[in-house]
Amino acid sequence: MIYDRALPRAERLRMPWARDVALEVAKQYGVCIRPVALKRIDLQTGQSEIIDVPCGATMAAVCPPCAQRNRQLRMAQCREGWHLDHEPAITPDEPNDEQRWLIEFRADMQARRDAAEQAEEDTTDLDAVLSGLDGEINAAGMRGNVLGRTTAKRTRSTRRRQDTPDLPRRKMADTTLGRTFTSSGGKVYRPSLFVTLTLPSYGKVRDGVPVDPETYDYARAARDALHFSKLVDRFVQNLRRVAGYDVQYFAAVEPQKRLAPHLHMAIRGTLPRTEIKQIAAATYHQVWWPPADQVVFDGEHLPVWDEQAGYVNPATGEVLPTWDEALDQLDADETAEPLHVIRFGTQMDVQGVLAGTPDADQCIRYLSKYLTKSLGESLSADNQSRRDHAARLAEALRFEPCSPTCANWLRYGIQPKGAKAGMAPGRCRGKAHKPEALGYAGRRVLVSRKWSNKTLAEHKQDRRTWVLEALGQPDQSPDPHRYVWKPVPAGDANVAPLAVRLLRTVAERQRWRAHMAQLEAQAAGQGLSATEQTARAA
Numbered sequence: 426m427i428y429d430r431a432l433p434r435a436e437r438l439r440m441p442w443a444r445d446v447a448l449e450v451a452k453q454y455g456v457c458i459r460p461v462a463l464k465r466i467d468l469q470t471g472q473s474e475i476i477d478v479p480c481g482a483t484m485a486a487v488c489p490p491c492a493q494r495n496r497q498l499r500m501a502q503c504r505e506g507w508h509l510d511h512e513p514a515i516t517p518d519e520p521n522d523e524q525r526w527l528i529e530f531r532a533d534m535q536a537r538r539d540a541a542e543q544a545e546e547d548t549t550d551l552d553a554v555l556s557g558l559d560g561e562i563n564a565a566g567m568r569g570n571v572l573g574r575t576t577a578k579r580t581r582s583t584r585r586r587q588d589t590p591d592l593p594r595r596k597m598a599d600t601t602l603g604r605t606f607t608s609s610g611g612k613v614y615r616p617s618l619f620v621t622l623t624l625p626s627y628g629k630v631r632d633g634v635p636v637d638p639e640t641y642d643y644a645r646a647a648r649d650a651l652h653f654s655k656l657v658d659r660f661v662q663n664l665r666r667v668a669g670y671d672v673q674y675f676a677a678v679e680p681q682k683r684l685a686p687h688l689h690m691a692i693r694g695t696l697p698r699t700e701i702k703q704i705a706a707a708t709y710h711q712v713w714w715p716p717a718d719q720v721v722f723d724g725e726h727l728p729v730w731d732e733q734a735g736y737v738n739p740a741t742g743e744v745l746p747t748w749d750e751a752l753d754q755l756d757a758d759e760t761a762e763p764l765h766v767i768r769f770g771t772q773m774d775v776q777g778v779l780a781g782t783p784d785a786d787q788c789i790r791y792l793s794k795y796l797t798k799s800l801g802e803s804l805s806a807d808n809q810s811r812r813d814h815a816a817r818l819a820e821a822l823r824f825e826p827c828s829p830t831c832a833n834w835l836r837y838g839i840q841p842k843g844a845k846a847g848m849a850p851g852r853c854r855g856k857a858h859k860p861e862a863l864g865y866a867g868r869r870v871l872v873s874r875k876w877s878n879k880t881l882a883e884h885k886q887d888r889r890t891w892v893l894e895a896l897g898q899p900d901q902s903p904d905p906h907r908y909v910w911k912p913v914p915a916g917d918a919n920v921a922p923l924a925v926r927l928l929r930t931v932a933e934r935q936r937w938r939a940h941m942a943q944l945e946a947q948a949a950g951q952g953l954s955a956t957e958q959t960a961r962a963a
């Protein structure tokens with residue numbers, strides 16, 4: 426690097442930092458700016474190598490270029506499934522290294538826990554580790570529980586079952602594909618739907634802000650946001666019943682200007698518009714949780730933890746009902762009402778879309794519009810009245826129970842499920858209470874199992890294979906058993922400075938791009954359009 430110490434100070438200060446420049450260049454090239462260095466040990470040769478993995482491939486917070494790339498992958502996934510003309514074949518994926526490692530680690534911890542139990546030692550800590558691991562196992566893309574179902578599922582009295590709304594029902598056909606229509610000229614049309622569903626009104630709004638904050642129903646807005654994903658599940662169930670086939674969808678949850686979540690859904694196949702509207706109007710979800718409308722403990726007057734009994738009333742020493750006891754009480758009470766009933770609002774939009782049209786492309790872009798941002802961030806409040814509105818919603822969410830394990834249950838005199846020391850109402854760490862989540866803790870993208878044949882990881886692999894093919898290099902899908910990945914400790918001397926690593930990746934990307942441009946020029950000569958090429962690459 427040329428760096429002249431003889432330059433006058435003022436001139437030196439005007440020079441940009443090399444590292445900042447490297448970051449800017451990396452962003453331009455869509456290169457991950459927060460790569461994670463991992464050591465890859467080759468079990469066949471015994472050699473190890475340090476490899477930069479894009480942050481987007483890990484579970485960590487994702488940098489802007491990775492977020493952008495993830496959005497591209499989502500768009501490819503959406504495009505591929507929407508107008509599918511053959512049944513997808515579903516086979517579970519081979520487990521990857523991370524999944525294997527998690528399962529092995531869990532087995533190890535289970536053995537330790539069982540040994541501790543045999544020795545009559547306290548297993549509380551190990552139990553906590555195990556339940557945390559189970560969560561991670563699911564987060565790593567594995568379904569179900571390693572041990573199968575460990576506790577008996579609660580059986581609800583039939584009275585409490587969610588009723589099936591009164592809707593027409595077609596006979597179920599064993600297909601995921603929609604109907605096609607053939608024109609008199611023999612052309613086959615494959616229509617599908619793009620549906621937008623919203624939540625009800627909580628009071629009049631103007632430009633995303635309540636006209637009268639005093640009467641705006643923040644409590645209802647908070648509960649609706651918390652249970653929104655359940656309502657979407659019900660809608661899909663009802664949709665499948667009415668449609669009479671295994672309807673597949675790709676949906677994105679996004680915020681409205683008034684900060685309520687709403688849903689855009691690409692649906693494979695078509696139904697009459699009036700039927701979709703009928704289904705949405707008839708769909709509801711009841712939340713059968715204990716009552717949470719009367720504050721029992723507040724301020725300094727809070728339940729106290731007792732190692733033996735759990736949470737007790739600070740004044741009387743009486744043990745608070747556990748989560749299961751509270752549910753039993755609810756079941757026994759003939760006059761009980763659900764804590765909350767959620768429905769869609771009357772504002773909805775249903776569009777018919779034909780495969781491969783500009784309309785379809787526009788819907789796909791629309792579906793992925795906000796995916797690079799968090800719910801709250803995509804609408805960052807630009808003026809005081811909107812910031813106040815966001816603050817009032819966050820306040821309404823602060824004491825609302827977000828789940829059976831939420832610390833807020835203590836406020837209503839109930840021990841949360843899995844109660845432990847140190848819980849306090851208003852201090853639940855659940856994602857739903859975070860201001861940027863706006864009460865919605867679910868996934869932003871909801872993709873049904875038989876949407877495309879592929880998982881996101883497979884779409885990624887597709888892209889890689891295509892690029893390698895285009896470059897005339899063999900795609901050596903490595904044997905998953907061949908490598909072991911280890912984290913590299915911070916400050917490891919074998920890891921080059923970030924700027925150097927970024928520029929290295931940029932150089933690699935430049936080589937690819939030049940080669941791609943060359944191929945594209947050749948293809949153009951053969952009559953293939955550049956967009957067709959990039960569509961394949963995406």
Ligand SMILES: [Zn+2]
Binds near residue numbers: 481
């Ligand atoms: Zn990244």
Ligand SMILES: [Zn+2]
Binds near residue numbers: 826831832
């Ligand atoms: Zn909570």
